[in-house]
Amino acid sequence: MMRIAVDAMGGDYAPAEIVTGAIAALELLDPADELILIGREDAIRSHLPAGPLDSRVKIVHASDVIGMDETPVEAIRQKKDSSILRMAKLAAEKAVDAVISAGNTGACVAACQLKMRPLPGVSRPGIAVVLPSFHGPVVLCDVGANIAPKPHHLLEYAHLASVYASLVLNIQNPRVGLLSIGEEEVKGNRLVKEARDLIRQDGRLNFIGNIEGRDVLKGAADIAVCDGFVGNIVLKLTEGLSEGLFKTIEKELGDEAPELASAFKPVVRRIWDRHDYSEYGGAPLLGVDGICIICHGSSDRRAIRNAIRAARRYVVTRLNSALESRLSRETANA
Amino acid sequence: MMRIAVDAMGGDYAPAEIVTGAIAALELLDPADELILIGREDAIRSHLPAGPLDSRVKIVHASDVIGMDETPVEAIRQKKDSSILRMAKLAAEKAVDAVISAGNTGACVAACQLKMRPLPGVSRPGIAVVLPSFHGPVVLCDVGANIAPKPHHLLEYAHLASVYASLVLNIQNPRVGLLSIGEEEVKGNRLVKEARDLIRQDGRLNFIGNIEGRDVLKGAADIAVCDGFVGNIVLKLTEGLSEGLFKTIEKELGDEAPELASAFKPVVRRIWDRHDYSEYGGAPLLGVDGICIICHGSSDRRAIRNAIRAARRYVVTRLNSALESRLSRETANA
Numbered sequence: 297m298m299r300i301a302v303d304a305m306g307g308d309y310a311p312a313e314i315v316t317g318a319i320a321a322l323e324l325l326d327p328a329d330e331l332i333l334i335g336r337e338d339a340i341r342s343h344l345p346a347g348p349l350d351s352r353v354k355i356v357h358a359s360d361v362i363g364m365d366e367t368p369v370e371a372i373r374q375k376k377d378s379s380i381l382r383m384a385k386l387a388a389e390k391a392v393d394a395v396i397s398a399g400n401t402g403a404c405v406a407a408c409q410l411k412m413r414p415l416p417g418v419s420r421p422g423i424a425v426v427l428p429s430f431h432g433p434v435v436l437c438d439v440g441a442n443i444a445p446k447p448h449h450l451l452e453y454a455h456l457a458s459v460y461a462s463l464v465l466n467i468q469n470p471r472v473g474l475l476s477i478g479e480e481e482v483k484g485n486r487l488v489k490e491a492r493d494l495i496r497q498d499g500r501l502n503f504i505g506n507i508e509g510r511d512v513l514k515g516a517a518d519i520a521v522c523d524g525f526v527g528n529i530v531l532k533l534t535e536g537l538s539e540g541l542f543k544t545i546e547k548e549l550g551d552e553a554p555e556l557a558s559a560f561k562p563v564v565r566r567i568w569d570r571h572d573y574s575e576y577g578g579a580p581l582l583g584v585d586g587i588c589i590i591c592h593g594s595s596d597r598r599a600i601r602n603a604i605r606a607a608r609r610y611v612v613t614r615l616n617s618a619l620e621s622r623l624s625r626e627t628a629n630a
Numbered sequence: 631m632m633r634i635a636v637d638a639m640g641g642d643y644a645p646a647e648i649v650t651g652a653i654a655a656l657e658l659l660d661p662a663d664e665l666i667l668i669g670r671e672d673a674i675r676s677h678l679p680a681g682p683l684d685s686r687v688k689i690v691h692a693s694d695v696i697g698m699d700e701t702p703v704e705a706i707r708q709k710k711d712s713s714i715l716r717m718a719k720l721a722a723e724k725a726v727d728a729v730i731s732a733g734n735t736g737a738c739v740a741a742c743q744l745k746m747r748p749l750p751g752v753s754r755p756g757i758a759v760v761l762p763s764f765h766g767p768v769v770l771c772d773v774g775a776n777i778a779p780k781p782h783h784l785l786e787y788a789h790l791a792s793v794y795a796s797l798v799l800n801i802q803n804p805r806v807g808l809l810s811i812g813e814e815e816v817k818g819n820r821l822v823k824e825a826r827d828l829i830r831q832d833g834r835l836n837f838i839g840n841i842e843g844r845d846v847l848k849g850a851a852d853i854a855v856c857d858g859f860v861g862n863i864v865l866k867l868t869e870g871l872s873e874g875l876f877k878t879i880e881k882e883l884g885d886e887a888p889e890l891a892s893a894f895k896p897v898v899r900r901i902w903d904r905h906d907y908s909e910y911g912g913a914p915l916l917g918v919d920g921i922c923i924i925c926h927g928s929s930d931r932r933a934i935r936n937a938i939r940a941a942r943r944y945v946v947t948r949l950n951s952a953l954e955s956r957l958s959r960e961t962a963n964a
């Protein structure tokens with residue numbers, strides 16, 4: 297029996313797409329599982345399918361909504377009955393096994409960090425995103441939970457992402473790269489140089505050294521470790537550039553060879569789908585005691601359904617136990 | 631009369647492509663101009679065209695070569711007679727008006743910073759790259775000259791890039807964005823927050839606030855200011871991702887619709903050329919007293935020819951005078 301809670305009010309297309317996606321995910325769940333929708337009850341109900349409600353669906357009312365552009369810390373301080381804060385509390389009380397939100401990322405991270413305990417051995421959780429590269433998936437960690445990390449935080453991200461990659465993506469002994477500005481040992485800022493020493497000395501990591509921006513999507517490593525400021529810029533640049541290039545190619549073809557454009561569109565669609573990271577079901581906040589998945593603000597029903605599938609997988613594979621046994625101090629000192 | 635010096639030994643395809651590109655650029659120069667090729671005289675001569683040498687070409691012998699992967703600071707300390715160091719010295723002595731290298735970027739920046747004086751009002755030079763975005767060119771500064779800048783360095787980059795964009799790219803009153811992780815004022819690391827205050831207070835800049843990774847190539851700003859660590863990762867990721875996406879599309883088309891692939895190739899080639907930043911002729915190191923252009927390591931003859939054209943343009947438009955009058959303390963206090 298598994299209980300998955302979804303912030304029904306978070307995201308650009310909330311609550312309609314969130315509720316619809318969550319209901320669509322019921323087919324992925326067991327009869328004994330529960331799906332908890334958090335938010336304004338009337339708003340949620342208005343998007344539920346007609347007829348009797350599936351008995352696995354519960355609604356937890358929360359009267360406040362944190363907007364996508366609100367300042368995270370102020371918002372969670374002021375909006376005590378927001379869906380995000382209520383969600384984080386349910387996770388903290390172990391009343392649910394996993395939580396999912398496509399809402400204000402900063403508020404979601406702040407609420408989860410505030411309410412949920414870190415796993416033993418973790419000092420700061422990190423957001424991991426799976427980027428679909430040209431040679432298979434790449435895990436980028438952190439992409440924004442911690443924009444001013446210390447070197448030992450990057451070491452923790454290397455461990456968290458390694459366990460995640462092997463357990464969830466089935467990558468044996470994943471290769472860890474440290475995102476920097478050159479492969480040579482001497483290159484990088486102070487954070488990278490100090491983190492490099494820590495990561496290299498840790499025999500449990502398959503560390504391959506620094507990787508450059510150009511290597512991230514070329515399969516040079518399975519994991520790219522970076523600070524949350526750099527990771528967030530990398531993630532958003534990747535999104536913007538891919539989208540822009542596809543649009544440019546379509547437009548250019550339409551201008552110069554309209555007869556090609558119509559044949560080209562379905563091919564582009566397939567490539568685009570494969571490079572769309574919502575396929576991976578959102579980004580886990582790794583290192584908190586509970587499963588927390590952060591979805592893109594622009595998530596549609598498909599993305600939410602994928603996130604619920606991912607949450608289920610993390611619970612079934614006992615992701616957090618694996619993270620804990622890797623990071624607990626006893627193991628580290630063994 | 632203008633004297634342009636080229637490091638003939640720097641780059642993945644040096645000296646062959648460098649010398650060939652430089653000779654091809656002679657048609658862009660005036661009869662009184664000079665083109666100085668720096669490096670091993672025998673190696674340079676072996677790539678010159680047969681027959682009598684154009685009288686505008688001079689060769690300055692330098693016996694050492696700094697490899698692409700050498701540690702910059704050590705290399706320029708040990709290889710006193712390297713083409714890069716000799717090039718920087720010629721620039722410092724005002725024996726030439728512009729210098730160009732496709733060699734080891736770190737060594738080139740270090741040599742120029744060491745030998746050439748900064749322009750009045752500049753504390754640290756920055757490398758500016760013109761990225762061909764979907765809505766026109768975007769100047770990214772810094773992309774690697776200074777990986778641990780102070781807030782006032784970012785303010786200087788905003789000025790340097792603004793003058794460059796208006797003079798060289800003909801952008802009136804260019805919009806300056808500060809690369810960060812969210813548009814909201816509260817977002818960003820300490821460097822970004824402090825730099826934001828400085829830039830906003832400077833009435834000579836057309837500051838539009840923070841921009842995100844996704845906005846860089848979407849025409850949100852004409853200039854993206856960032857630290858050299860972030861800028862270098864952004865630049866290389868952009869290169870790697872564009873290249874990878876085009877390859878993926880070509881491969882996918884070849885697999886699924888081979889009849890489309892051959893028709894598609896020339897279209898891709900045109901788009902690729904337009905998005906190839908070597909078209910802009912390398913990246914200027916802005917803020918040193920002299921014109922210094924850093925080319926991509928993979929530069930071919932076309933890129934070198936373009937860089938010489940760009941160098942000529944910077945000298946003709948009196949770029950450094952404009953930078954100087956913007957940044958000199960007198961003006962700043964006016």
